[in-house]
Amino acid sequence: MLFINTRPSNRAEKLSHALRMAHIEVLDLPLLELIARPWSEPLIELYQQLPATHVIVVVSPTAVEIGMAYLDQASITLDQLQHIQWIAVGETTAQALAQYGITATVPLVETSEGMLQLPVLQNLNPNQGIAFWRGEGGRQFMMEQLKQQGMQILNFILYERRCPLFTLQKRPEISVLLEKQSQYAMVVSSEASWLNWLELMQAYPHIIAKGDYFVLGERLYQVVSDYKKNHATCFNITRLSDLKTDSILQQIAAVQGNT
Template identity: 30%
Template sequence: MAEQPLHGMRVLVTRPVHQARSQIERLHTLGAEAVALPLLEIVPVTEAEHVAFNAIKSKILDLDLYTGVIFVSPNAARIGGQWIDAYWPQLPIGVHWLAIGAATADSLEACGIPAHYVNGGYDSEALLCDPLLQQVAEQRFLIMRGEGGRELLADTLRARGAQVDYADLYRRTCPRYSPDLIKRTIFAQGLSAILITSGEALSNLLELAGTEPDLLSTELIVPSQRIAAIAEARGFTRIRIADGPDDTSMIRALRPAD
């Protein structure tokens, strides 16, 4: 029988539905009970939203005018790749395709877009340290993201003299669950750990489940010191920082059952 170091653990998986399957399968393989409760819904902009849709379309049609196009997440890569495929049968020449994190680069590769990323880097801070983004005065960049994302990347590039535009491809919304489902999922049997990969997902968890002591004392696995600080400020008392937001790193940070 394969080794199951997580046997006996009940782990809350909070990734969006389309991103959770691999994590759930890995947890099952390692012996854990994976409980799915997506805390973000990814809602792409549609043609019915005329202003937002046309704003994205104009940026996509002008891709060849940009020095670099930056994708901030696998969702931005997946949805952005669909936009590019619709309007550019062949990729424009001379554009640097940049990804935050290996998972984002992998999503772009699946769309036929070879992207540069910082090996071992998972956030804007890591990409901003890359040599490609140091001397950028008078260069143009397009950031592919969801509405309301962090401003650090654009603000820093602008401070370095670049012109930066956004393509806000999707919205992140909080799913709605009944109080009974929340009770059965989180409180009825108790959780060994919760996997959280964004501050927004953490806020949604608290909105849905409240600030019950049983929740705040559950071990929380997060991918960065930034999100750990948010969790601590919101009252969580047992926080572990994984090496990154990818499935392997998040699961490796789990403590085996006693």
């Protein structure tokens, strides 16, 4: 079976290597590219408020990289943030924070819903501050839920997300390859990735229907399920609780055992 690894290029290598070692054909096809937003007056104002907040939610290693660089630009030291509790959306983000000496809490389910279940968030008092280091369009559900609970949200949009030009240019080649496949598997880690895939394959609905989609979390599972229902198409959807290589390998083995 062909597996399409849609993770950003800098995060895809470990999974692709493990798949190839397991004799699984892999197509590296990133569906998201993360581009830093320039340093600006709105970001300056947000960073000035950061020492007064209580929690920082970091959604990706890219958010760590850009957020820390701009922390230096704002002349704020980590010593000034010692009282803050850090939350990382997943283990990879937590590892990126650990390089700065920060221990972050990670949810069991690496999604917005999983983070909302963390005691650190459930035990906050109304009007306490929560900062989000994120990309454009990400984690809006989580921020809205916390805002409704009376929390003060600092919304750091540190980068933009787009479908890589490299992927767009490969569309004809990809379609030819997938026409030859009776089935393929794909990991879908965000709604933005899913929407980019639909845009990429909009002229090939029969190719979309061949997919076996491994999606991260309940909300994304519902998004993909709604597409399946609304378009009266037939494909398999598997819900993932994390993006660990072993978890994905187990799901691929299960799919191959059913074919």
